[in-house]
Amino acid sequence: MRYRTIGTTPATRREVSVLSLGAMLFGSVTDEATSFAILDRFVEAGGTFIDTSGNYAFWTDGSQGGHSEELLGRWRRSRGVGREIVIATKVGGRPLAPGTSYTDNAEGLSAKVIRESAERSMERMGLDRIDVLYSHIEDPRTxxxxxxxxxxxxVAEGLVGMLGVSNHAAWRVERARALAKQRGLPGYEILQYAHSYLRPRLDMPDALFRDGNLGTAGPDLLTYLREERELVLVAYSPLLSGRYTRTDKEFPPDFRHPGVDARLAKVREIAAETGATVNQVVLAWQMGHEVPIVPLAGASSVAQLEENLAAVDLELTPEQRAALDATH
Known part of the structure; x- marks a missing residue:
C-alpha cells in the first residue's frame, strides 16, 4: 500500500492509504459476513481510509439510514480497531422521516443537526472522535x-478531526472556507465529489439529483483544487458503478456522447498495453493525477476489492498518462 497526507494543518494531518474503501452498502445490500471479509482484507493490505455516512443506505428499505455505520461499529468492536483506521462520515443528508428523500426532506446543516448527527454517528461506530466529518449536501435554508x-x-471540543464538504457548488465551498478563515475557525480541508476518467456532459441537469445540488467535480471545482493545492479530492464513483466493464449497465444520459466513446477506447487501449484491467487503469490515473485525488471505491466482494488494490501498484508511464489526458 502507498499513503498520502490529508489535512492542511499539523494538528489535523493524517496519513491515509491512497485508496479509500467505500462502505455505503455494507450492512444493507452487502451482507455482514461479506462486509467483514472485505474490511478485513482492506486492512490486511494496508488500507487505512474508510468512508461512510449517517444516511447510508436509507434507500434500500425506506428507512433513515444508519446501516453502514452500525456495521462498521460491530466490525470495529469485534476486531479491536482503533485510531489507526481513519473513518470519514457525513452529516446533512439524512431524511427527516422514513420513506422520504434527502433531496427534498433532508435534515440540513443547522448547528443542532450537525451536533446530533455527529453524536449519533459516534455512538453507532463506537468512536469518541470522528476523523473526517463531511457536510454531505447543500442546505440553502441555513x-x-x-x-x-x-x-x-x-472540532474545538475534540469530537472531530478534519472537516470536509461533498456535493456543494464551488462558490459555496469557497464562501464557507473564506468565512471560517476570517473568523479564525477550522474550515473544509477535503472535498468529496463524483469523479472518473469518463466525463459527463455539462450542459444537462444532473439526472440523479434535484437543482444541481450534487454531482460531478466539473472544471470549476478542478480549477479551484489546482489553485488551493493543500486541498484533496476524494473521488467517489470512480468506476461508475461498474459501467466501464459491465455490458448489462447502461450509461446515464449525461454520459452518452462521443467523448465517452473516445475515452473508453483509449482507456481500453492503455489497459491492453499494461496488462491491467480497465478499472485498474482508471484508479491508477486518478492516484497519479496533477490534482491530489484519493479514489473512493466500493466493493461487493473480496475479488472486486483485490482488483482495486492491485491498481495501487500500477505505474502509468508519462506517455500513457499524456495519451489518456489528451483524449476528448
Missing amino acids: PVEETVEGFAAL
Whole structure:
C-alpha cells in the first residue's frame, strides 16, 4: 500500500492509504459476513481510509439510514480497531422521516443537526472522535455562518478531526472556507465529489439529483483544487458503478456522447498495453493525477476489492498518462 497526507494543518494531518474503501452498502445490500471479509482484507493490505455516512443506505428499505455505520461499529468492536483506521462520515443528508428523500426532506446543516448527527454517528461506530466529518449536501435554508460555527464547535471540543464538504457548488465551498478563515475557525480541508476518467456532459441537469445540488467535480471545482493545492479530492464513483466493464449497465444520459466513446477506447487501449484491467487503469490515473485525488471505491466482494488494490501498484508511464489526458 502507498499513503498520502490529508489535512492542511499539523494538528489535523493524517496519513491515509491512497485508496479509500467505500462502505455505503455494507450492512444493507452487502451482507455482514461479506462486509467483514472485505474490511478485513482492506486492512490486511494496508488500507487505512474508510468512508461512510449517517444516511447510508436509507434507500434500500425506506428507512433513515444508519446501516453502514452500525456495521462498521460491530466490525470495529469485534476486531479491536482503533485510531489507526481513519473513518470519514457525513452529516446533512439524512431524511427527516422514513420513506422520504434527502433531496427534498433532508435534515440540513443547522448547528443542532450537525451536533446530533455527529453524536449519533459516534455512538453507532463506537468512536469518541470522528476523523473526517463531511457536510454531505447543500442546505440553502441555513445561514453558512451557522454551519461553519456548528462544525467548528465539534472540532474545538475534540469530537472531530478534519472537516470536509461533498456535493456543494464551488462558490459555496469557497464562501464557507473564506468565512471560517476570517473568523479564525477550522474550515473544509477535503472535498468529496463524483469523479472518473469518463466525463459527463455539462450542459444537462444532473439526472440523479434535484437543482444541481450534487454531482460531478466539473472544471470549476478542478480549477479551484489546482489553485488551493493543500486541498484533496476524494473521488467517489470512480468506476461508475461498474459501467466501464459491465455490458448489462447502461450509461446515464449525461454520459452518452462521443467523448465517452473516445475515452473508453483509449482507456481500453492503455489497459491492453499494461496488462491491467480497465478499472485498474482508471484508479491508477486518478492516484497519479496533477490534482491530489484519493479514489473512493466500493466493493461487493473480496475479488472486486483485490482488483482495486492491485491498481495501487500500477505505474502509468508519462506517455500513457499524456495519451489518456489528451483524449476528448
